[in-house]
Amino acid sequence: MYVVTAEEMRKLDRETIEQLGIPAVALMENAGRAIAEEIIALCRSRSGSAGSPRGDAGTAAAGTAGIGGGAGPAAPGFIVSGDAALTLGTAAGERWFILVGKGNNGGDGLVAARYLREAGIAVTLVYAVPPESLTGEAALQRDAAAAMGLPAAVYGRDRLDFAECSGILDALLGTGSAGAPRGAYAELIAAANASGRPVVSADIPSGLDADTGALHEPCIHAAVTVCLAFLKRGLVQYPGAGAAGRVVVRSIGIPASLAQSGGVEACLLTPEVLRGRLAVDVSRSRSPEGHKGTYGHVLLAAGTMQMSGAGLLSARAALRIGCGLVTWALPGKLLPAVIGAVPELMLTPVGGENGDWNAATAAEVLRLSEGRDVMAVGPGLGRFEGDAAWLRALWEGAACPLVIDADGLNILAEADYANWASRSHPVILTPHPGEMARLAGVSTAEVQSDRIGLAMAYAQKHGITLVLKGAHTVIATPGGQAYVNITGHPGMGTGGAGDVLTGIISGLLAQGLDAAQAAAFGVYLHGLAGERAARQRNHPAAVLAGDIIEAL
Numbered sequence: 088m089y090v091v092t093a094e095e096m097r098k099l100d101r102e103t104i105e106q107l108g109i110p111a112v113a114l115m116e117n118a119g120r121a122i123a124e125e126i127i128a129l130c131r132s133r134s135g136s137a138g139s140p141r142g143d144a145g146t147a148a149a150g151t152a153g154i155g156g157g158a159g160p161a162a163p164g165f166i167v168s169g170d171a172a173l174t175l176g177t178a179a180g181e182r183w184f185i186l187v188g189k190g191n192n193g194g195d196g197l198v199a200a201r202y203l204r205e206a207g208i209a210v211t212l213v214y215a216v217p218p219e220s221l222t223g224e225a226a227l228q229r230d231a232a233a234a235m236g237l238p239a240a241v242y243g244r245d246r247l248d249f250a251e252c253s254g255i256l257d258a259l260l261g262t263g264s265a266g267a268p269r270g271a272y273a274e275l276i277a278a279a280n281a282s283g284r285p286v287v288s289a290d291i292p293s294g295l296d297a298d299t300g301a302l303h304e305p306c307i308h309a310a311v312t313v314c315l316a317f318l319k320r321g322l323v324q325y326p327g328a329g330a331a332g333r334v335v336v337r338s339i340g341i342p343a344s345l346a347q348s349g350g351v352e353a354c355l356l357t358p359e360v361l362r363g364r365l366a367v368d369v370s371r372s373r374s375p376e377g378h379k380g381t382y383g384h385v386l387l388a389a390g391t392m393q394m395s396g397a398g399l400l401s402a403r404a405a406l407r408i409g410c411g412l413v414t415w416a417l418p419g420k421l422l423p424a425v426i427g428a429v430p431e432l433m434l435t436p437v438g439g440e441n442g443d444w445n446a447a448t449a450a451e452v453l454r455l456s457e458g459r460d461v462m463a464v465g466p467g468l469g470r471f472e473g474d475a476a477w478l479r480a481l482w483e484g485a486a487c488p489l490v491i492d493a494d495g496l497n498i499l500a501e502a503d504y505a506n507w508a509s510r511s512h513p514v515i516l517t518p519h520p521g522e523m524a525r526l527a528g529v530s531t532a533e534v535q536s537d538r539i540g541l542a543m544a545y546a547q548k549h550g551i552t553l554v555l556k557g558a559h560t561v562i563a564t565p566g567g568q569a570y571v572n573i574t575g576h577p578g579m580g581t582g583g584a585g586d587v588l589t590g591i592i593s594g595l596l597a598q599g600l601d602a603a604q605a606a607a608f609g610v611y612l613h614g615l616a617g618e619r620a621a622r623q624r625n626h627p628a629a630v631l632a633g634d635i636i637e638a639l
């Protein structure tokens with residue numbers, strides 16, 4: 088499922104209209120109809136009436152059981168059904184306010200109003216601006232609604248009491264909005280939020296930045312957002328994702344092939360995207376002839392006396408995700424403390440007699456990396472004198488993919504690593520927002536203000552695969568693609584969960600997945616395991632990092 092910016096969406100609209108010859112008004116008709124269907128579905132679910140649209144439609148089914156008094160099974164006969172999704176048995180109890188803005192988002196709302204009226208729902212159009220100021224397709228829809236006799240009010244001119252409605256369609260501002268809602272728009276948004284009535288937003292909640300997910304003041308808090316054609320980036324990034332409610336993406340006639348050929352590079356990370364775009368074998372099938380050598384060997388450089396658990400978690404996660412072997416290179420003094428903790432793990436002490444790392448260990452770690460399939464560096468590593476030269480030696484010398492996490496990232500952030508020799512094997516960086524801020528030289532708030540945009544730019548600029556952790560982790564590739572993950576939950580914000588992810592990604596790389604596949608599939612599986620662990624523990628907050636490993 089593609090995730091687009093407002094600019095990309097405008098381009099796709101234009102191409103559909105100009106290259107395919109589909110008129111803009113047809114797209115608007117499809118949009119409004121889809122919105123009406125979702126409103127009707129919402130009304131149906133809250134009235135408790137089961138979906139039985141055919142019954143609602145009061146359609147004929149001549150020749151069925153009951154005619155002639157028989158109670159036996161239905162005889163085959165002439166069956167007619169109505170327009171199921173646009174029918175509502177409880178329509179008489181509904182009255183919806185349709186908040187109409189000046190642009191095409193308002194036009195979508197006007198189309199939806201016609202379909203709702205057809206379903207028997209009372210609607211009142213509430214124009215934010217005098218209807219005469221609408222232009223183009225929106226003006227055409229204004230006239231159609233007027234010709235149908237739909238009652239209309241103009242905000243500021245006519246009396247409005249939101250207590251009189253049972254629901255609100257927000258068709259005020261869409262992808263053409265800029266900055267904080269002004270004047271009547273702002274007042275209508277505030278009144279809708281205060282009404283306590285469910286709000287369905289057309290395309291995006293009015294007041295949301297469609298690209299970044301930032302909330303302007305005020306911003307609609309929707310129960311449902313009916314997003315048109317493609318997901319907008321602002322709907323998958325927080326805080327926008329929290330204001331959108333349940334998001335339904337509805338097709339309006341813009342083919343996905345246009346997004347593909349038109350250079351849309353961001354996708355939601357779904358099983359279909361994993362299987363299709365990323366070509367991941369999600370079944371993780373294993374050869375009947377396989378042995379431990381088939382599934383790769385991870386070398387982990389991690390851990391200090393104070394943070395030995397980080398190394399244990401990464402190593403166990405790599406093993407649990409299915410790699411054949413893991414060797415943990417660790418400061419010598421740490422060895423007695425962790426022996427036997429994970430019996431499947433191989434331990435190799437390097438330097439570090441005091442339990443910390445030192446710069447002289449680089450040569451030994453590089454020697455250990457020979458013949459290994461992946462090197463993972465950073466969990467619980469700590470900082471030490473000469474650590475930049477140490478990491479540079481590994482970066483420039485390790486002839487295998489490199490995964491860098493935690494203090495490994497802090498070392499990178501202070502080093503001028505753009506000047507290090509380029510690598511022939513991929514690098515995956517796995518920062519949380521604070522580490523990302525240090526890497527990019529911006530504040531954490533700036534990272535969070537447009538996670539997708541920043542991740543895509545950083546990964547391309549530095550030629551690395553980036554896993555920007557946090558709610559809806561973003562995976563960005565050096566080739567410019569991005570994947571937004573939606574598995575997982577806030578309970579996974581717990582010590583060690585990142586070490587587990589490093590282990591999972593490393594374990595998948597060891598099994599032969601490429602960097603984008605391992606990063607994306609690893610993040611996806613990590614989230615799924617977190618969800619499973621929450622169910623096993625009966626609450627997300629009870630999940631520990633070790634539970635995530637056990638739920639893999």
Ligand SMILES: NC(=O)C1=CN([C@@H]2O[C@H](COP(=O)(O)OP(=O)(O)OC[C@H]3O[C@@H](n4cnc5c(N)ncnc54)[C@H](OP(=O)(O)O)[C@@H]3O)[C@@H](O)[C@H]2O)[C@@H](O)CC1
Pocket residue numbers: 100111114115118188189190191192193195259260261262263264265266267268269272289290291315339
């Ligand atoms: N194109 C297509 O074919 C299709 C488009 N579709 C739909 O169209 C939507 C995009 O439509 P759009 O581009 O007309 O912009 P939209 O968001 O409705 O309104 C912009 C207007 O609002 C105003 N305004 C702006 N900012 C403001 C603010 N802060 N506070 C107050 N006012 C503000 C501004 O007016 P101005 O101030 O410039 O006079 C401008 O005219 C899209 O989300 C989808 O729903 C679908 O039907 C599918 C086919």
Ligand SMILES: [K+]
Pocket residue numbers: 192257258259260261288289290291292293
């Ligand atoms: K809207």
